[in-house]
Amino acid sequence: MTQVNYFLTEEQQMIVDLARQIAVEKIIPVRAELDREEKFPREIMRDLAQADLFGLYIPEEYGGLARGCFENCLAVEQLAYGCIAVTTTFAASALGGYPILLFGSDEQKARYLPDIASGRRLVAFGLTEANAGSDAARIQTTAVEDGDYWVINGTKQWITSGGEADIYTIIAMTDRKKGARGATAFILEKGDPGFGFGKKERKMGLMASSTRELLFNDCRIPKERILGRRGQGFILAMKTLDLARPGIGAIGVGLAQAALDEAVKYARQRIQFDQPIISFQAIQHMLADMATRIEASRALVYSIARTIDAGARDVAKLSAMAKVFATDTAMQVTTDAVQILGGYGYMKDYPVEKMMRDAKVLQIYEGTNQIMRNIIGKALNKEYAKK
Amino acid sequence: MNIVVCIKQVPDAQSVHFDTEKGTLVRGEAEAIINPFDLHALEAGIQMRDSYGGEVVVLTMGPPQAEDALREALGLGADRGILLSDRAFAGADTLATTYTLAKAIDRLGPVDLVLCGRQAIDGDTAQVGPGLATRLGIPCVTSVSTLEVLDDRKTMHLRRVCEEGYDLIEVEMPALLTVVASLNTPRLPSLKGKIRARKAEIPVWDAQELGAEPGRVGLVGSPTQVVSTSVPKFEARREMLEGSPEGQVEALVARLKEAGIL
Ligand SMILES: Cc1cc2nc3c(=O)[nH]c(=O)nc-3n(C[C@H](O)[C@H](O)[C@@H](O)COP(=O)(O)OP(=O)(O)OC[C@H]3O[C@@H](n4cnc5c(N)ncnc54)[C@H](O)[C@@H]3O)c2cc1C
Ligand SMILES: Cc1cc2nc3c(=O)[nH]c(=O)nc-3n(C[C@H](O)[C@H](O)[C@H](O)COP(=O)(O)OP(=O)(O)OC[C@H]3O[C@@H](n4cnc5c(N)ncnc54)[C@H](O)[C@@H]3O)c2cc1C
Numbered sequence: 302m303t304q305v306n307y308f309l310t311e312e313q314q315m316i317v318d319l320a321r322q323i324a325v326e327k328i329i330p331v332r333a334e335l336d337r338e339e340k341f342p343r344e345i346m347r348d349l350a351q352a353d354l355f356g357l358y359i360p361e362e363y364g365g366l367a368r369g370c371f372e373n374c375l376a377v378e379q380l381a382y383g384c385i386a387v388t389t390t391f392a393a394s395a396l397g398g399y400p401i402l403l404f405g406s407d408e409q410k411a412r413y414l415p416d417i418a419s420g421r422r423l424v425a426f427g428l429t430e431a432n433a434g435s436d437a438a439r440i441q442t443t444a445v446e447d448g449d450y451w452v453i454n455g456t457k458q459w460i461t462s463g464g465e466a467d468i469y470t471i472i473a474m475t476d477r478k479k480g481a482r483g484a485t486a487f488i489l490e491k492g493d494p495g496f497g498f499g500k501k502e503r504k505m506g507l508m509a510s511s512t513r514e515l516l517f518n519d520c521r522i523p524k525e526r527i528l529g530r531r532g533q534g535f536i537l538a539m540k541t542l543d544l545a546r547p548g549i550g551a552i553g554v555g556l557a558q559a560a561l562d563e564a565v566k567y568a569r570q571r572i573q574f575d576q577p578i579i580s581f582q583a584i585q586h587m588l589a590d591m592a593t594r595i596e597a598s599r600a601l602v603y604s605i606a607r608t609i610d611a612g613a614r615d616v617a618k619l620s621a622m623a624k625v626f627a628t629d630t631a632m633q634v635t636t637d638a639v640q641i642l643g644g645y646g647y648m649k650d651y652p653v654e655k656m657m658r659d660a661k662v663l664q665i666y667e668g669t670n671q672i673m674r675n676i677i678g679k680a681l682n683k684e685y686a687k688k
Numbered sequence: 689m690n691i692v693v694c695i696k697q698v699p700d701a702q703s704v705h706f707d708t709e710k711g712t713l714v715r716g717e718a719e720a721i722i723n724p725f726d727l728h729a730l731e732a733g734i735q736m737r738d739s740y741g742g743e744v745v746v747l748t749m750g751p752p753q754a755e756d757a758l759r760e761a762l763g764l765g766a767d768r769g770i771l772l773s774d775r776a777f778a779g780a781d782t783l784a785t786t787y788t789l790a791k792a793i794d795r796l797g798p799v800d801l802v803l804c805g806r807q808a809i810d811g812d813t814a815q816v817g818p819g820l821a822t823r824l825g826i827p828c829v830t831s832v833s834t835l836e837v838l839d840d841r842k843t844m845h846l847r848r849v850c851e852e853g854y855d856l857i858e859v860e861m862p863a864l865l866t867v868v869a870s871l872n873t874p875r876l877p878s879l880k881g882k883i884r885a886r887k888a889e890i891p892v893w894d895a896q897e898l899g900a901e902p903g904r905v906g907l908v909g910s911p912t913q914v915v916s917t918s919v920p921k922f923e924a925r926r927e928m929l930e931g932s933p934e935g936q937v938e939a940l941v942a943r944l945k946e947a948g949i950l
Contacts, residue, residue, distance in 0.1 A: 351878060357879075366879060
């Protein structure tokens with residue numbers, strides 16, 4: 302049967318094949334164990350590093366492959382076909398790395414990007430706090446200038462790869478009175494004095510990804526660790542998320558595809574009332590909707606990622622669309638996959654149980670899907686005001 | 689360290705069929721892969737190169753499409769690939785194959801280490817490694833499962849698997865080793881490697897280039913003649929014994945005696 306032609310170049314197809322090979326050979330065989338034991342996927346990170354995937358979006362002069370958002374989407378989609386907890390760990394490194402690429406000084410880029418591109422050091426991105434989730438402007442972590450140093454105090458919450466990453470890009474308030482314009486980004490390194498890690502969260506899913514607090518207790522870092530200019534913190538965070546969100550959409554596509562594959566395979570072999578359950582129209586229609594939504598999500602994510610790579614500015618709306626549609630699809634599809642497997646789907650013996658638990662986070666992190674709709678709605682209001 | 693890895697392109701065992709009527713392999717639709725043992729030989733070569741410097745050259749004798757196997761090896765980290773291809777090479781048995789491979793290795797200049805798989809999963813003779821070592825006049829250790837290079841970078845300590853255990857062997861380079869799967873875990877390809885491999889020039893050496901004597905390559909140079917091949921047939925018969933346990937035991941013993949097993 303003909304598949305949609307996304308006109309991938311030979312090199313893009315290589316990325317897909319390689320990421321799929323890693324998912325099949327390295328991730329799928331261990332994903333249940335990683336999930337059960339909440340184990341950080343260190344070895345798989347080494348495999349991804351060896352395959353050069355951490356450097357996809359990083360310029361060649363820093364050891365990367367100088368590809369873009371689209372190639373990143375292609376890679377995470379395939380990895381997510383294996384396990385989205387592993388993929389989240391991989392993707393978080395890009396989320397933490399983009400700010401350095403976008404706003405870093407030449408010295409900062411030369412110092413950090415080669416290690417990020419080679420996967421020698423993992424990165425985390427720290428914005429969220431206990432009292433500041435969607436309303437990120439309310440963060441309370443502060444950074445105060447003290448001679449040649451910045452002194453940071455506060456606590457970040459739910460930071461992916463907290464404790465495991467070596468480099469952290471974080472946002473702190475430098476001028477509280479200025480509100481959102483008073484935030485500034487900094488680069489932290491594991492081992493900086495006064496920088497520690499709090500409790501590891503116990504979660505519904507995404508078990509192999511470490512989600513932890515970052516603790517700053519009179520943490521002193523050299524002045525040159527400021528990332529971008531003072532007061533640019535939120536712009537930096539928003540630009541970073543604009544680039545990263547299509548990737549979350551792509552993770553949704555890969556996860557949903559994996560759930561569909563399991564559901565169709567099962568529906569073809571499960572016999573009830575003397576026939577395979579796929580012969581029931583109720584099941585067929587569910588599968589048909591799943592498959593159609595997945596393809597629509599993929600087409601949306603790919604075309605938006607390509608638009609971003611073509612140099613479009615002001616992509617907040619598009620990037621929110623890619624995230625919201627594909628991750629709502631992933632939630633729906635994984636839920637339906639469990640339904641199609643019935644009681645077996647609810648058991649840990651089949652992978653769809655984990656897929657459904659994991660899917661939920663895609664609608665929450667990197668901006669909730671309500672916030673995505675706010676972004677799209679606001680953009681529409683603005684666009685139509687001009688017409 | 690100059691390392692040569694010999695690889696053979698073979699049909700993927702999972703996609704190959706045997707035509708029982710004709711007694712031949714149906715290779716048409718079979719996907720071609722690198723002989724699995726050879727991936728372990730390549731991994732060993734790459735690890736040695738990474739530890740001691742030098743280069744890894746992959747060599748294969750085969751039809752033009754065997755170039756794919758060389759590109760795959762380059763994607764995994766080999767430095768250069770050379771394809772030995774000529775219509776005259778077709779139909780080679782192990783004698784002609786080792787002659788051709790030896791000619792190519794001579795042409796490459798001094799070599800420290802030649803690595804082969806223990807056997808090819810299609811031809812299965814396991815003769816190419818030892819035959820090649822004989823032609824090159826270097827020691828050969830087969831079925832190597834562990835490998836350690838000593839500080840002098842010349843002496844190797846090896847384990848050779850044998851039927852009931854293993855031998856510990858000390859050998860000096862230059863040498864030829866054939867390796868088994870437990871030696872290492874072959875790495876995944878890297879993107880940079882694959883991109884480089886796609887663009888790499890792969891020289892093709894033919895009989896003339898090698899200065900090979902026409903009578904010693906391919907079918908002409910192969911005294912082996914495959915007269916016929918057949919698939920062994922396994923016929924399983926099944927019979928359910930009924931009755932009391934004692935009766936069943938008696939019946940079973942009788943059957944085993946009949947079959948000459950007891
Ligand atoms: C059904 C069948 C039966 C055959 N029977 C015989 C026979 O009885 N006698 C005979 O001499 N030949 C026979 N051949 C031919 C034989 O398979 C090959 O042509 C022979 O040259 C290689 O031997 P092999 O495949 O057994 O390799 P092996 O000796 O098993 O291979 C060991 C290693 O040598 C290296 N190597 C092998 N071939 C190459 C190559 N072309 N290029 C680079 N490296 C290589 C690889 O590292 C490989 O892992 C037969 C072929 C078939 C298909
Ligand atoms: C597993 C995991 C990993 C994470 N990793 C990171 C990380 O690496 N770095 C990081 O900085 N953060 C991370 N986060 C935090 C994540 O980005 C936040 O959870 C998210 O932004 C939402 O914030 P919140 O949870 O505080 O929800 P809240 O903001 O409290 O929202 C609660 C509910 O109210 C809704 N809501 C809030 N405001 C509005 C509004 N204006 N209109 C409509 N509805 C609204 C939300 O959609 C949601 O349904 C992670 C979270 C999780 C669960």
